[in-house]
Amino acid sequence: MIELYSWATPNGHKVHIMLEECGLPYRVHPVDIGAGDQFDPDFLAISPNNKIPAITDPDGPDGKPISLFESGAILLYLAGKTGRLLPADTAGKYEVLQWLMFQMGGVGPMLGQAHHFRIYAPEKVPYAIDRYTNEAKRLYQVMNKRLARSKYIGGPTYSIADIAIYPWLRSWKNQGIDWSDYPHLKGWFDEIGARPAVQRGVEVLAARRKPITGDKEREILFGQSQLNQHR
Template sequence: MTTQTQPIEAFSLPTPNGQKVHVMLEELGVPWNYRRIDIGKGEQFTPEFLAISPNNKIPAIIDPEGPGGEPISIFESGAILKYLGLKFGKFYPTDARAQVKVDEWLFWQVGGFGPMLGQNNHFSVYAPEKVPYAIKRYSDETHRLFGVLNKQLTDHEYIAGDYSIADIASIGWAQSWERYGISKEEFPHVHAWLERLAARPAVAKGLSIGKDEPTKSLSEDKEAQKILFNQRAR
């Protein structure tokens, strides 16, 4: 079993993508520090942060005890989850077939479930002009994806069989089902799964980290929207 003596530094926020890393680190029970990156103030564009996250997105981590005992920085939430799962031998299987199953659902989340729900939220809440086609497109795709997840959970307690990084990757997005007009009655297996996850102490703690910090609603913070939306290459 791999042990960790120095804390892993997690540069993050309590967003659905940031929460993946918070939950994973809490589940692993390793020492770590939460380093808040205020994306509404543009801290994601500092040279220091870009050195570890060139895509200027949270989360990112620095593990001072990386491969060969040397520090390593990692960006992209899916890559972070896989790295941590492999390093500590938890929540990511060693069997090749089981790994494929977890990878399928991890990539399903990072490639579809997260981005589509994010676009849904953007066009429904933040777009200065309501575009009915865009709202319907992403609302429909959100509904379809919740249906895919619900079907998978019909005969699975967890997404890929055993509890894994596939579940950890999806919890932050799925827990906001009401925001997307998703009903408990229509997708009961998703809601049963959410209740199972919420009962895990590490999940509850991971989801709460950073939420005690005072923040201004992004829908009202026009200066933050200028920083976060409609960025082009610098």
């Protein structure tokens, strides 16, 4: 059984959805990032960047245990383990992988900054809000154009690229997005959201997550606590 260390965030949901899609048995260990659980030494032993999600698999390569952090790496591992949601042919595989990297290097970081400056920052910085809202809109347009000519983000079949991107778009309101500007992407979003495994995945730990409203939570997530763990 896979041991999953996670929380109800977009990056966490990516792995929750993948596990549900693959039908792999897993056990959830909540890591409350607002309370500082990510700094626990046992968690840092498998996730040295103190970020969720992370997994351990007692039945890893060659039957040996393995632990992994970084959601993109976990998606690739689970795809390889199950032979699902990543094309077997070389060209198809790399078509999917480029869009997975697009999510990891663009969609996640940029939309995360949009969330931060629009919602969580203690002071409103107009330049930062405009900068990341505009970048969110640009990324949505890239995806909209892609889906005007491709059924799924990574090609003709549903894949880990779709799984990686979908959870980040669930907070479209917080990103300053108007869906009417992105009709192809909206159609894809609705289709992915209707999948039973996706619906199960986004509910994992969802009832335990609370809004980040206090200075203590903000300090744990964005302040000196992050730096202190790496000294």
